[in-house]
Amino acid sequence: MHRFLAVLHARNLEFLRDRAALSWNVLLPVFLVLGFAFLFSGEEKTLYKVGLYGADGRSSQSLSARGTAFFDTKYIEFISVADLSRAIVKVQHHQLDMLIDLSSGPRYWVNSSSANGYVLERVLWGTSAGDEGRALTKETVSGREIRYVDWVIPGILAMNMMFSCLFGIGYVIVRYRKNGVLKRLKATPLTAVEFLSAQVLSRLLLIIAITVVVFIGTDLLVDFVMLGSYATLLLVFVLGALCLICLALTLAARTASEEFAGGALNLLAWPMMIFSGVWFSLEGLHPLARAFAQTLPLTHIVDAARAVMNDGATLVDIFPNLLVLALMSVIFLAIGARTFRWE
Numbered sequence: 001m002h003r004f005l006a007v008l009h010a011r012n013l014e015f016l017r018d019r020a021a022l023s024w025n026v027l028l029p030v031f032l033v034l035g036f037a038f039l040f041s042g043e044e045k046t047l048y049k050v051g052l053y054g055a056d057g058r059s060s061q062s063l064s065a066r067g068t069a070f071f072d073t074k075y076i077e078f079i080s081v082a083d084l085s086r087a088i089v090k091v092q093h094h095q096l097d098m099l100i101d102l103s104s105g106p107r108y109w110v111n112s113s114s115a116n117g118y119v120l121e122r123v124l125w126g127t128s129a130g131d132e133g134r135a136l137t138k139e140t141v142s143g144r145e146i147r148y149v150d151w152v153i154p155g156i157l158a159m160n161m162m163f164s165c166l167f168g169i170g171y172v173i174v175r176y177r178k179n180g181v182l183k184r185l186k187a188t189p190l191t192a193v194e195f196l197s198a199q200v201l202s203r204l205l206l207i208i209a210i211t212v213v214v215f216i217g218t219d220l221l222v223d224f225v226m227l228g229s230y231a232t233l234l235l236v237f238v239l240g241a242l243c244l245i246c247l248a249l250t251l252a253a254r255t256a257s258e259e260f261a262g263g264a265l266n267l268l269a270w271p272m273m274i275f276s277g278v279w280f281s282l283e284g285l286h287p288l289a290r291a292f293a294q295t296l297p298l299t300h301i302v303d304a305a306r307a308v309m310n311d312g313a314t315l316v317d318i319f320p321n322l323l324v325l326a327l328m329s330v331i332f333l334a335i336g337a338r339t340f341r342w343e
Contacts (some may be wrong), residue, residue, distance in 0.1 A: 170255075
């Protein structure tokens with residue numbers, strides 16, 4: 001225990017004394033949140049997504065034959081949805097710009113704070129003006145409306161945590177090995193389990209502390225939506241950070257080149273940042289892309305955190321995501337511990 005605590009204390013001091021790295025981990029997500037809050041306060045994304053309920057698998061061309069030229073409008077992606085209540089929530093969360101119910105009415109939903117929804121509503125009115133007997137009923141989204149910054153903040157927190165975990169563990173251990181630090185530690189009574197445990201716990205404590213500070217600071221500045229339990233959200237981030245740390249260990253276990261480690265870590269980080277739903281909804285993506293996203297740890301972190309913050313999800317609701325993260329952590333940790341070498 002004394003050896004473990006000594007390594008843990010040394011690693012914490014090493015990180016805290018690196019003012020540039022500490023400032024980057026704290027200030028980057030804050031600037032991103034403030035930037036999105038400013039950029040999307042008056043303007044929204046330019047990609048139009050319209051959900052269709054009750055379309056029965058028919059294409060937009062066949063739907064247009066029912067008398068509405070709206071379905072022939074270019075640059076609008078029409079997505080068939082099977083669950084009306086979940087689709088309405090997606091409109092509230094800016095995952096869909098508009099929802100049209102073709103089974104009864106018909107009627108449609110838009111988010112009053114969405115610029116895309118406003119434009120689509122005007123287009124819908126214009127293309128439906130000459131249709132006979134086709135009155136569309138407007139439905140409003142109930143509850144507190146979710147701004148884009150409210151939707152994107154879980155992804156920003158998770159992304160910042162991902163970079164800190166991957167590079168804070170993977171790159172640092174590789175640097176230790178290249179500089180001969182691990183070779184010197186091998187000559188001491190310190191065991192590999194004690195060393196790796198100290199590295200994992202140090203990074204976990206630091207990244208959770210930083211995430212909490214960023215969360216509180218951005219909430220004071222932006223006042224984003226938080227409908228779920230803070231304890232549940234903390235559990236998501238703790239388990240997610242542990243999974244990402246264990247993933248970094250699998251890479252750092254035997255790698256001796258800092259250049260290779262940097263490239264490999266970026267190869268892990270960028271697909272997760274693109275396909276995990278950090279910046280945009282995965283609705284409408286190719287099924288293979290969505291299937292690939294489910295294999296990425298960051299996807300389950302973002303989905304669970306977003307469900308807790310925006311939907312008020314409970315532990316039962318996000319249990320599948322937590323189970324996947326726990327299983328991934330065990331697998332990555334086993335691989336990293338098995339393949340670790342001092343030199």
